[in-house]
Amino acid sequence: MNEYETKMLLRRYGIKVPEGRVVEKLEDVESLNLKYPLVAKVLSEKILHKSDVGGVILNIQNKDEAKNAFLKIHEKFSTPVLFEEMAGGGVELIIGVLRDPSFGPAIMFGLGGIFTEVYRDVTFRVLPITEADAWDMLEDIRGSKILKGYRGVKVNREAIVDTLLKISRLVMDNGDKIEGMDLNPVLAGENDCIVLDAKLIEASRQ
Amino acid sequence: MFSKLFNPDSIAVIGASHDPRKIGYVVLKNLASHNYRGSVYPVNPKGGEILGYKVYKDVSEIPDVDLSVITLPAGLTVKVFEDVAKKSKFIIPIAGGFGELGPEGKKMEQKLLEIAQKYGARIVGPNTVGILIPSTGVNTALIVPERSRFPEDGVLSFITQSGALGLLTMDSFAMYGVGVHAFVNLGNRVDVNENELLRYFGEDPDTKAVVLYIESFRNGREFMEIAKEVSKKKGVVVLKAGRTSRGGKAASLHTGALGGNDAVADGAFKQCGVIRAYNEIELMDYGRALAYGKPLNGKRIAVVTSAGGVGVVTTDYIESNVHGVGLKMAELSEEIKRKIKEEIVPFASAENPVDMTAQASDDDYDEVLRALNEDPNVDAILVYALFQTPLISEKLVDIIVKWHKDGDKPIVVGTIGSEFALNMFRKFEKNAVPVYPTIERAVKALRVLYDRGRILRRWNE
Numbered sequence: 001m002n003e004y005e006t007k008m009l010l011r012r013y014g015i016k017v018p019e020g021r022v023v024e025k026l027e028d029v030e031s032l033n034l035k036y037p038l039v040a041k042v043l044s045e046k047i048l049h050k051s052d053v054g055g056v057i058l059n060i061q062n063k064d065e066a067k068n069a070f071l072k073i074h075e076k077f078s079t080p081v082l083f084e085e086m087a088g089g090g091v092e093l094i095i096g097v098l099r100d101p102s103f104g105p106a107i108m109f110g111l112g113g114i115f116t117e118v119y120r121d122v123t124f125r126v127l128p129i130t131e132a133d134a135w136d137m138l139e140d141i142r143g144s145k146i147l148k149g150y151r152g153v154k155v156n157r158e159a160i161v162d163t164l165l166k167i168s169r170l171v172m173d174n175g176d177k178i179e180g181m182d183l184n185p186v187l188a189g190e191n192d193c194i195v196l197d198a199k200l201i202e203a204s205r206q
Numbered sequence: 207m208f209s210k211l212f213n214p215d216s217i218a219v220i221g222a223s224h225d226p227r228k229i230g231y232v233v234l235k236n237l238a239s240h241n242y243r244g245s246v247y248p249v250n251p252k253g254g255e256i257l258g259y260k261v262y263k264d265v266s267e268i269p270d271v272d273l274s275v276i277t278l279p280a281g282l283t284v285k286v287f288e289d290v291a292k293k294s295k296f297i298i299p300i301a302g303g304f305g306e307l308g309p310e311g312k313k314m315e316q317k318l319l320e321i322a323q324k325y326g327a328r329i330v331g332p333n334t335v336g337i338l339i340p341s342t343g344v345n346t347a348l349i350v351p352e353r354s355r356f357p358e359d360g361v362l363s364f365i366t367q368s369g370a371l372g373l374l375t376m377d378s379f380a381m382y383g384v385g386v387h388a389f390v391n392l393g394n395r396v397d398v399n400e401n402e403l404l405r406y407f408g409e410d411p412d413t414k415a416v417v418l419y420i421e422s423f424r425n426g427r428e429f430m431e432i433a434k435e436v437s438k439k440k441g442v443v444v445l446k447a448g449r450t451s452r453g454g455k456a457a458s459l460h461t462g463a464l465g466g467n468d469a470v471a472d473g474a475f476k477q478c479g480v481i482r483a484y485n486e487i488e489l490m491d492y493g494r495a496l497a498y499g500k501p502l503n504g505k506r507i508a509v510v511t512s513a514g515g516v517g518v519v520t521t522d523y524i525e526s527n528v529h530g531v532g533l534k535m536a537e538l539s540e541e542i543k544r545k546i547k548e549e550i551v552p553f554a555s556a557e558n559p560v561d562m563t564a565q566a567s568d569d570d571y572d573e574v575l576r577a578l579n580e581d582p583n584v585d586a587i588l589v590y591a592l593f594q595t596p597l598i599s600e601k602l603v604d605i606i607v608k609w610h611k612d613g614d615k616p617i618v619v620g621t622i623g624s625e626f627a628l629n630m631f632r633k634f635e636k637n638a639v640p641v642y643p644t645i646e647r648a649v650k651a652l653r654v655l656y657d658r659g660r661i662l663r664r665w666n667e
Contacts, residue, residue: 100470102426108469124473126430132664133477140476 002045004082006181006200013170015163016194020084026074029066035085037061040069043082048199058086087196090189091146091155094122095164097171097181099203105175107167109137111146112185119143128172134164147188159193179203208398208406211296211330212339212388214272215244220265220290221277222248222256229300229348230277233336234259239351242343247271265289272296275336275346280304280314283332287318291325298346299332305394306333315396322397334393335369338376340385341412349373360385361414361638362493363407365400367392367421375419375486382643383632384490387412399424401432408436414497415441417489421448426471430478437479438665441496441658444480445489446471479661481654488650491642495651499640500616501659504585506536507652508578509559511590512566512598516622516645517559520588523649531653535559542581550574567597572605579613586616586655588648591634591641593626603630607637616655620648 001009007017021032022043032038042055050056055077057069066083073081092112100106103126110122123140125133138147138157147155163186171178179201187194217237223230230250237246238257247268248261255261262268265286274294276283280303290297304315315332322329330337336346340359347356347369354373357380366372369391376386387410390403400418407413416436423429433442446468475482481496483489507524511517523530535558538546547556550573555561560574571589578587587609591602610617619634619641621627627643634641640655642648 098470100426102423103430103470103474104427106470106473122469124470125477126427126470126474129477132667136476137473 001200001202002043003041003198004043006198007195009170009174009200010167010183010195010198013166015166015170016192017198018084018087018194018196020082022080022082023070024080026067026070029063029070029083032063032066032083034083037086038066038083039086040066040073041082041084042073042077043080044077047077087187087194090187091153092185093160093188093193094182094184095167095186095195096122096183097127097167097178099179100126105171105178107137107164107171109164110141111143115141115143116184127175128168129164131161131165134161134168137164154190155188156191156193159191160188163193163195177203208296208403210272211328211337212344213342214296214344216247216269216271216273217242217244217344218247218249218265218268218271218274218290218294219277220249220274220286221282222250222259222261223277224250224252224254224256228277231256232348233275233277233300233346235351236345236347237343240340240343240345240356242345244272244342265293268293270294273298273344276300280311280332284314284317288321288325291321291327294325294327296328296330297322298330298334298336300334300336300346300348302333304332305396315394319396329397330390331393332396334391335373336391338386338389341387347373349377355380357389358383358385360387361412361497362386362490363388363390363403363410363413363416364418364493365390365392365403365407365416366419367395367400368419369393371419371486375490378486379490382628383635384494395424401425401428404429404436404442405432408432408439413440415443415493417443417445417483417493419445419447419486419489421446423471426474430474433475433480434478434665437661441493442480443483443489443492443496444475445483445486446475479665481657481661487647491647491651492654494635495618495640495654496658498638499618499651499655499658500586501662502586502616502652502656503659505532505534505656506583506585507533507588508536508538508581508584508586509588509590510562510571510574510578511559512562512564512592512595513590514561514563516590516592516620517561519645520590520620520649521559523646524588524652531649531656533649533653533656536581536584538578539581539583542577542583545577546574550577564595565597566595568599568601568605571598571602572609575605575609575613575617579609579615584615586618586652587613588618588620588652590620590622590648591630592622593630594623600630600633603633603637607634607639610637610639618642618648618651618655620645 038060040057094112096108105127115121182199183195221230253263273296276299280301283299304311338345354377357376407416524533543556
């Protein structure tokens with residue numbers, strides 16, 4: 001499932017994702033109807049680490065830049081390009097899903113970026129989760145203080161809990177189709193919680 | 207459903223031996239020396255007599271039994287298995303050389319399962335040291351009695367995937383007078399697994415807490431459901447070892463890579479009310495805390511000691527999150543502080559930790575424990591019973607036991623020292639007081655009782 005399809009699935013479960021359009025031809029950039037600044041991303045389920053291969057262009061301010069971005073990505077990868085409105089501010093989170101050999105589908109939560117990559121500061125629960133489980137997850141990580149308002153950055157913790165519960169529901173409804181999922185980063189702000197990048201790996205059918 | 211496994215009226219030992227170095231002899235010796243009261247039917251083609259038991263030449267000669275222990279090697283076990291299954295409710299094939307060796311062995315043990323199911327028998331194992339039930343004298347474990355100790359009857363039920371680790375743990379705790387109600391080594395777990403046993407011990411009135419050593423769950427989701435039910439009634443502690451490697455496509459995701467160790471199991475335990483232990487000492491310590499102690503309703507701990515330094519180190523361990531458990535030292539109420547300072551021990555410090563100093567007597571402890579039991583600012587008491595000073599006697603044990611049994615506040619006891627302290631430890635243990643031989647272990651037990659309180663509040667929400 002490519003990023004756009006994954007985000008549409010998330011949206012069906014009430015999980016916030018940025019406004020976005022898939023563009024296949026240069027002409028379509030004319031009718032994007034999105035609020036600048038934008039981000040352009042290579043749209044392919046085969047490319048998991050888009051920015052490592054130059055598949056992401058940030059801070060697109062106008063139509064001309066959007067056209068250039070489209071051409072650049074399209075020429076390099078020969079794929080459609082996903083344009084999205086950019087979001088910023090708040091705290092970066094990672095939310096993930098995996099299938100554990102003993103416990104089945106499980107959800108992961110942590111602070112994104114170096115907190116995940118260096119400190120491995122994440123916590124897991126077996127799905128489905130209750131609201132109490134979701135609150136426990138926020139408390140579980142070593143960086144839990146950061147979610148309680150650190151250096152003036154305010155975070156809506158209810159929105160995070162709500163997002164975790166919606167992902168729980170999504171996975172329980174589609175569990176046998178999902179092998180794994182990375183929502184990274186998820187931006188937690190003062191008002192809401194928005195999934196900026198989403199990767200979903202479908203379960204292979206035997 | 208397992209009552210005839212743990213309390214069998216009759217036991218057959220298939221492969222009974224005259225050779226004291228053989229497991230077929232040791233099992234009989236164990237039954238004899240643990241006063242097993244049921245009928246024993248040793249089977250060996252040579253016949254004769256072993257340890258006073260008449261030996262039968264063939265399985266066909268013995269009557270139906272509740273339990274058969276097969277002490278033969280894997281190949282022979284398979285050979286006799288059908289004859290044994292016809293006569294037995296439960297079968298413990300001790301031998302290794304089955305599924306743990308690979309696909310061939312896996313096939314052999316599947317064959318055992320098919321045969322057992324055909325005759326309605328249940329298997330514990332194979333590749334197991336079997337079971338140990340002190341109250342009924344059933345003991346199939348292969349260890350040299352001269353160099354090890356078996357536990358007495360107790361209130362912990364112990365389910366373990368590793369026989370050796372289980373026996374070593376019980377051996378080291380037997381010295382402290384810590385008993386078990388039941389010990390079961392799952393071995394290769396071809397039939398009876400941890401989930402059924404956990405459910406059984408959950409219902410068993412003689413089991414006050416269940417402790418498990420698990421390397422891999424047979425069915426993790428089912429375990430969670432059962433553990434959640436059991437944990438509403440009694441404590442469950444798991445020492446989970448072994449890391450699962452997660453291959454496949456999902457490993458390319460962050461989540462897959464981060465879940466590669468047992469992080470998921472850790473979350474699962476929190477969801478189903480299981481307390482996690484990280485080594486065999488914690489496993490038994492936490493099991494005893496849950497079996498004997500009262501759950502905490504809050505974090506505020508009052509500490510009573512006659513040794514100032516013990517109080518200081520304890521304070522660090524209680525309050526710190528690093529090398530500590532993240533609880534709180536109680537702010538004693540003014541009224542209680544006044545009482546302690548003016549009426550009971552004017553020579554002592556009435557701040558928390560309450561330092562009774564070497565001048566304190568047994569009766570002083572009694573009065574201080576009475577006062578702390580009345581303090582609304584205290585959620586639990588950690589009292590050190592230190593017998594090295596002249597005015598303290600064995601009577602202190604009775605006083606603390608009294609407050610443990612009759613007082614409202616949860617009590618954990620620390621007792622530090624050598625042989626004398628060890629003897630006092632055993633006295634506390636006999637009275638089902640959560641007692642620990644070091645500061646760290648006592649404080650960690652408090653934390654477990656705090657966690658237990660949280661679990662119970664969660665289930666009652």
